[in-house]
Amino acid sequence: xxxxxxxxxxxxxxxxxxxxxxxxxxxxxxxxxxxxxxxxxxxxxxxxxxxxxxxxxxxxxxxxxxxxxxxxxxxxxxxxxxxxxxxxxxxxxxxxxxxxxxxxxxxxxxxxxxxxxxxxxxxxxxxxxxxxxxxxxxxxxxxxxxxxxxxxxxxxxxxxxxxxxxxxxxxxxxxxxxxxxxxxxxxxxxxxxxxxxxxxxxxxxxxxxxxxxxxxxxxxxxxxxxxxxxxxxxxxxxxxxxxxxxxxxxxxxxxxxxxxxxxxxxxxxxxxxxxxxxxxxxxxxxxxxxxxxxxxxxxxxxxxxxxxxxxxxxxxxxxxxxxxxxxxxxxxxxxxxxxxxxxxxxxxxxxx
Amino acid sequence: xxxxxxxxxxxxxxxxxxxxxxxxxxxxxxxxxxxxxxxxxxxxxxxxxxxxxxxxxxxxxxxxxxxxxxxxxxxxxxxxxxxxxxxxxxxxxxxxxxxxxxxxxxxxxxxxxxxxxxxxxxxxxxxxxxxxxxxxxxxxxxxxxxxxxxxxxxxxxxxxxxxxxxxxxxxxxxxxxxxxxxxxxxxxxxxxxxxxxxxxxxxxxxxxxxxxxxxxxxxxxxxxxxxxxxxxxxxxxxxxxxxxxxxxxxxxxxxxxxxxxxxxxxxxxxxxxxxxxxxxxxxxxxxxxxxxxxxxxxxxxxxxxxxxxxxxxxxxxxxxxxxxxxxxxxxxxxxxxxxxxxxxxxxxxxxxxxxxxxxxxxxxxxxxxxxxxxxxxxxxxxxxxxxxxxxxxxxxxxxxxxxxxxxxxxxxxxxxxxxxxxxxxxxxxxxxxxxxxxxxxxxxxxxxxxxxxxxxxxxxxxxxxxxxxxxxxxxxxxxxxxxxxxxxxx
Ligand SMILES: Cc1cc2nc3c(=O)[nH]c(=O)nc-3n(C[C@H](O)[C@H](O)[C@H](O)COP(=O)(O)OP(=O)(O)OC[C@H]3O[C@@H](n4cnc5c(N)ncnc54)[C@H](O)[C@@H]3O)c2cc1C
Ligand SMILES: Cc1cc2nc3c(=O)[nH]c(=O)nc-3n(C[C@H](O)[C@H](O)[C@H](O)COP(=O)(O)OP(=O)(O)OC[C@H]3O[C@@H](n4cnc5c(N)ncnc54)[C@H](O)[C@@H]3O)c2cc1C
Numbered sequence: 123x124x125x126x127x128x129x130x131x132x133x134x135x136x137x138x139x140x141x142x143x144x145x146x147x148x149x150x151x152x153x154x155x156x157x158x159x160x161x162x163x164x165x166x167x168x169x170x171x172x173x174x175x176x177x178x179x180x181x182x183x184x185x186x187x188x189x190x191x192x193x194x195x196x197x198x199x200x201x202x203x204x205x206x207x208x209x210x211x212x213x214x215x216x217x218x219x220x221x222x223x224x225x226x227x228x229x230x231x232x233x234x235x236x237x238x239x240x241x242x243x244x245x246x247x248x249x250x251x252x253x254x255x256x257x258x259x260x261x262x263x264x265x266x267x268x269x270x271x272x273x274x275x276x277x278x279x280x281x282x283x284x285x286x287x288x289x290x291x292x293x294x295x296x297x298x299x300x301x302x303x304x305x306x307x308x309x310x311x312x313x314x315x316x317x318x319x320x321x322x323x324x325x326x327x328x329x330x331x332x333x334x335x336x337x338x339x340x341x342x343x344x345x346x347x348x349x350x351x352x353x354x355x356x357x358x359x360x361x362x363x364x365x366x367x368x369x370x371x372x373x374x375x376x377x378x379x380x381x382x383x384x385x386x387x388x389x390x391x392x393x394x395x396x397x398x399x400x401x402x403x404x405x406x407x408x409x410x411x412x413x414x415x416x417x418x419x420x421x422x423x424x425x426x427x428x429x430x431x432x433x434x435x436x437x438x439x440x441x442x443x444x445x446x447x448x449x450x451x452x453x454x455x456x457x458x459x460x461x462x463x464x465x466x467x468x469x470x471x472x473x474x
Numbered sequence: 475x476x477x478x479x480x481x482x483x484x485x486x487x488x489x490x491x492x493x494x495x496x497x498x499x500x501x502x503x504x505x506x507x508x509x510x511x512x513x514x515x516x517x518x519x520x521x522x523x524x525x526x527x528x529x530x531x532x533x534x535x536x537x538x539x540x541x542x543x544x545x546x547x548x549x550x551x552x553x554x555x556x557x558x559x560x561x562x563x564x565x566x567x568x569x570x571x572x573x574x575x576x577x578x579x580x581x582x583x584x585x586x587x588x589x590x591x592x593x594x595x596x597x598x599x600x601x602x603x604x605x606x607x608x609x610x611x612x613x614x615x616x617x618x619x620x621x622x623x624x625x626x627x628x629x630x631x632x633x634x635x636x637x638x639x640x641x642x643x644x645x646x647x648x649x650x651x652x653x654x655x656x657x658x659x660x661x662x663x664x665x666x667x668x669x670x671x672x673x674x675x676x677x678x679x680x681x682x683x684x685x686x687x688x689x690x691x692x693x694x695x696x697x698x699x700x701x702x703x704x705x706x707x708x709x710x711x712x713x714x715x716x717x718x719x720x721x722x723x724x725x726x727x728x729x730x731x732x733x734x735x736x737x738x739x740x741x742x743x744x745x746x747x748x749x750x751x752x753x754x755x756x757x758x759x760x761x762x763x764x765x766x767x768x769x770x771x772x773x774x775x776x777x778x779x780x781x782x783x784x785x786x787x788x789x790x791x792x793x794x795x796x797x798x799x800x801x802x803x804x805x806x807x808x809x810x811x812x813x814x815x816x817x818x819x820x821x822x823x824x825x826x827x828x829x830x831x832x833x834x835x836x837x838x839x840x841x842x843x844x845x846x847x848x849x850x851x852x853x854x855x856x857x858x859x860x861x862x863x864x865x866x867x868x869x870x871x872x873x874x875x876x877x878x879x880x881x882x883x884x885x886x887x888x889x890x891x892x893x894x895x896x897x898x899x900x901x902x903x904x905x906x907x908x909x910x911x912x913x914x915x916x917x918x919x920x921x922x923x924x925x926x927x928x929x930x931x932x933x934x935x936x937x938x939x940x941x942x943x944x945x946x947x948x949x950x951x952x953x954x955x956x957x958x959x960x961x962x963x964x
Contacts, residue, residue: 180722180828181857203725226668239672240644255916261824262637263856264893265630265679266900266911267920267938269643272675276668293725316585320608322699324764347767392667394586420667437669449669453659458926459676463919472670 124163130170132187132246132254132285138166139283140252145468147283149189149221152212155387155438155445156225156278159470166283168220174198175286182262182291183243188220188284195219205294206241208232209327214378220284225439226276227390227422229377230327230340230415233319235292237416238275244288245271250281250464260288280472281463295342298326299352300369303337303361305330308402311337314359315395315418321358323351330414331372332381332424334402336361338372381411382424387441389423391434404433445474485524485567488545492527492569495537502526511570514555514562515617519902523550523564530575532592532650532688538571539686540656548932551686553594553622558820559901561629561681565935571686573624579603580689586664587694588647593624593687600692609694612639615897616805627687630679632897634730634804637855639695641897643678648691651677653684654928666693676923681899682934684927698729698763702773703797706758706785707751711735714756715831717783718854721760722827724779726772731855732759735834737814738807738849738862745810748803751787758785758854759804807851808862815847815864817873819880822898823887827857836886837861844879858896859887885910900938908940 125142129135139145142164148157149168157165168189176185179202186195193213199205209229210222223245228237235241244258258264258271274281305311311330314337318328326342339355341348352363364372375381382388393401395418405412410425423432428443436447452472460471492501502508503525512520524547529535542549548568555562564570576592579599583589584607589600597618600611614633615621621631626642627649639645648662661673668674677684708714714733721731734742736755742748750757762769762776780788791797811818825833834850841848841863849862861883865876884894888910894900900908909917921939925931 178826178828180719181826182722226670226672228667232667235638236640236644237667239668239675240640249919253915253919255913255919257912257916257919259824259893259911261826261857261892263632263641263824263853263858263896265632265641265822265895265897266893266904266908267916268923269630269675269679270919270923272643272672272678275672275675277671281671293727296725320584320587320696322608322696322765324696324768343764343768344771346771347765350767351765390669392663392665392669394664396586416667419665435669454657455653455655455659455927458655459923462922462926465922 124159124161124165126165126167128167128170132171135166135171135283135285136248136252136254139248139468143466143468144470145283146470147220147224147279149218150191150216152215152217152221155440159474163470168218171285176260179204183260183288184291185260185286185288186219187286188218190219192217192219192222199291200294203294204291206289207235207292208237208241209377211377212379219287223274223284223287224277224279227420227439228416230329230373233328233417234324234326234342239272241290242271242275242287243290245274245284246286247274247282247284250466250468254285258288262290278472280469281460295326297345297348298340298342298369299348300364300372301339301352301355301361302364303339303359304335305337308334308399311414312395312398312418315398318355318359319417323355328417329376330398330412330418332411332413334412340369340373376413379422381413383411383426385441386424386426387428387443388439389425389432389436389447390439391421391423391432391436392419393421393434394418397434401432401434483545488541488547489525491541491545492525495534495541496527496529500528500530502528511552511555511564514557514560516558516560516563516901516903519560519563521564521566523570524567526570526572528572528575532576535571535573535576535686535688536652536658538569539652539654542569542932543654543656543930546930546932548935550934551624551628551682553625554596554620556617556621557625557629557901558822558898559895559903561899561901561934561937562625563902573622573686576688583664584609588664588691589694590689590691591623592689593622593627595623597621597623597626604694605697608697610697611645611692612695613642613645616808623690623692624687627678627690628680628682629897629899632858634732634853636853636897637731638727638729643675645693646674646678646690647693649674649677649687650689651685651687654930654933662691664691680927681901681938683924683938685933700763700766700769701797702762702769702776703791703800704760704776704780704788705791705800706780706783706788707754708756708758708785709754711756711834712831713784714758715834715854717758717780717785718830719828720779720783721776724775726762726776728760728855729763730759730761731853732804733757733850733852733854734804734807735850737847738811738851741810741814741849742803742807744813746803746806748799754786759800804851808860811849811862811864814849815866817865817867819863819876820898821859821861821863821880821883822895823859823884823892824896825857825859825887825890825892827855829890830854830857833859833886833890837883840879840882844875846876846879848879853896856896857892881907902937905938905940908938
């Protein structure tokens with residue numbers, strides 16, 4: 123069992139980092155594999171660091187402590203007609219803002235305006251030397267200093283412990299409309315993903331469902347326009363418009379990962395639509411399930427048991443098995459940057 | 475501390491070894507040849523380098539950087555030299571590596587909507603190469619007809635459409651680079667997603683301090699089907715600002731929201747014979763874009779918001795020609811200011827959007843108090859100001875007074891919670907102001923990162939970080955290319 127500290131202020135967070143030779147931040151642990159580390163590592167929970175510290179709707183920005191549940195953030199934004207367009211995962215499960223940045227996986231809505239990397243503006247964090255520093259900015263546009271906040275996307279807490287984060291937000295589209303487009307196989311799906319992504323419709327989300335038999339295409343915008351766009355899309359690809367209730371349930375099930383096996387590994391991959399048919403075949407051969415999102419640029423794969431390879435690099439989010447499958451060897455610069463941010467090697471390596 | 479320049483071991487030997495990599499015709503070291511590279515868009519700073527290298531292949535660039543590393547000679551990557559912050563100003567005793575001949579578009583993949591390009595490719599050349607697929611490359615700095623993708627990557631350049639589409643960094647999917655350590659790295663790739671930390675994100679915006687980008691994978695977007703562009707004139711800047719607030723509060727997400735003030739309008743109308751509504755202290759440009767059905771349903775909403783904001787006059791563009799005319803006036807404004815004043819300083823500070831009105835009022839007060847005219851053209855949607863501080867360099871003390879005003883404006887931006895630069899980078903020009911945004915620990919963190927990529931401090935030393943070696947500022951004004959009417963600035 124790892125020792126766990128729960129600081130309640132940013133100063134306490136810095137002190138907690140300094141207090142032990144090996145530490146790792148955790149949020150709600152909705153992705154336990156990412157923080158499954160050696161027993162001598164002291165865990166620092168951010169659950170005592172919760173709350174939105176600044177929110178100016180007319181700035182399109184908010185700043186919140188790292189342990190703030192995403193649920194609270196999305197609700198606060200929604201009350202002012204705004205949102206984080208990249209659809210963060212596991213709202214109901216209690217995922218935190220800091221854990222979401224460190225995990226670096228964006229949901230279906232990332233298709234239109236980009237993912238976490240396109241909305242993170244600034245981070246106040248504790249580096250490996252135990253110093254509380256803030257890089258990036260609090261305004262929507264800033265080019266001063268290196269873009270360390272972007273680097274932290276997907277950094278798995280291995281380069282710094284986030285205390286407070288500033289994100290850009292967008293006005294929430296007035297309405298959404300989801301189409302279900304049946305597909306015969308992954309080849310057909312890949313075709314639709316590619317064609318639809320290049321079309322004039324400004325699609326909001328474009329996913330191949332875990333049932334593997336249909337593409338879900340979501341439009342977002344003014345109520346008067348969406349049915350007209352939907353009509354044209356349905357003449358290009360046969361399918362149906364889902365009722366609002368059915369669509370909400372579909373996206374919520376994806377967001378909360380209800381389609382996954384309860385045991386066995388859950389993995390994340392980055393890919394292109396062209397790589398989809400081969401990946402889908404590998405997953406099927408192992409009796410697994412796959413949710414392809416971001417128009418065929420990211421996938422979550424749930425398997426009944428561990429496997430050695432999916433043919434593409436993969437990160438284990440949950441369940442047994444190594445943290446990485448088929449990870450490319452890191453360049454020499456990776457070690458130098460790790461030393462720069464964590465000179466005493468307080469945080470675990472990205473490899474474990 | 476770090477980032478000090480290692481002394482050159484032996485310039486003569488270095489030049490000789492340079493000859494092993496490039497033929498004589500592609501190593502420039504004569505006085506006259508060097509003069510052309512002494513400065514960038516910030517013409518006030520001038521330094522003669524040891525030599526200019528003109529590589530044509532990635533292998534040559536790699537060999538050059540490794541030679542610099544072995545001989546401890548500083549180097550500065552150079553695209554088109556349009557940096558407005560002195561980013562590509564040479565380093566004394568150092569090598570300038572120009573990348574204009576690495577200008578091949580290596581691959582266009584219309585299905586995956588990406589282009590793989592060499593760093594010397596001109597920004598607009600990317601859109602040109604993919605337009606037939608209905609795609610475009612979104613970042614649109616005003617210098618786009620001349621600046622390079624390598625320079626855009628180094629500075630994380632912006633443009634008029636950042637509010638909706640972000641900066642350069644948001645469009646870079648992958649990178650191949652030679653780091654100052656001599657290591658060749660590949661970050662990211664063809665996917666729009668990634669595993670592990672965002673190395674591309676860290677590299678973009680490094681201002682040439684990490685190494686040289688050799689190959690860049692850019693994401694392309696489908697070109698917007700239709701536009702609705704409105705130009706509205708207001709009696710006061712305050713009213714124009716209020717209109718921006720109303721648009722932001724309405725839930726619309728325009729592609730661009732820009733404002734020009736009276737002095738900028740005066741310059742623009744003289745330069746491009748644009749006619750603006752008379753008696754206006756400010757003109758607002760707002761543009762909606764998207765599928766025709768979406769724009770059709772948002773258009774009445776925007777028109778109603780503008781009508782309610784009490785404009786002197788609102789003119790929606792009726793066709794593509796009228797839209798182009800609106801943008802031409804906007805984009806020519808800065809160069810046009812050259813007609814009002816022999817010299818000017820362009821600032822690039824950012825303030826929280828809701829404090830734009832206050833910021834402009836304070837700039838006006840400061841400029842009045844200093845007796846210096848200041849024109850304003852700005853990305854209102856982003857809070858990104860571009861005050862143009864006008865002065866006459868032949869008047870004694872005028873430049874110094876202008877610089878004091880520029881410094882006061884930067885301090886005001888930081889004090890309001892903004893930034894000293896939105897898109898032009900810190901470079902040489904603003905390096906003394908970096909410490910107004912970051913404390914000692916934060917600067918140390920940035921230094922340590924720089925040292926990780928460049929332990930010998932060879933890549934573009936003296937930029938971004940204050941180190942007291944800047945050549946003195948002599949004069950500001952139009953870029954030579956602007957004087958020649960080839961480019962204009964935003
Ligand atoms: C199977 C699965 C799939 C997921 N997919 C997505 C997705 O697609 N999109 C998405 O946005 N999220 C995704 N996540 C969601 C993810 O759980 C949350 O977004 C976020 O990781 C959860 O936060 P947490 O508080 O539970 O983090 P934890 O599970 O506690 O931690 C996750 C990682 O973040 C690090 N970390 C946590 N807090 C900090 C901090 N303050 N500073 C530095 N590092 C920190 C941990 O060390 C660990 O490496 C997924 C989670 C799971 C379980
Ligand atoms: C008239 C005018 C209008 C402008 N409008 C805008 C605008 O709207 N928005 C905006 O953001 N900027 C604008 N700029 C600034 C400038 O055009 C941008 O900063 C541009 O990105 C510089 O590109 P360049 O090819 O000229 O680069 P250079 O000036 O040659 O170099 C810029 C920096 O990039 C580095 N560099 C160049 N190539 C590489 C490479 N391959 N690898 C690593 N480092 C490299 C250089 O060392 C230097 O630090 C404008 C400038 C002018 C003169």
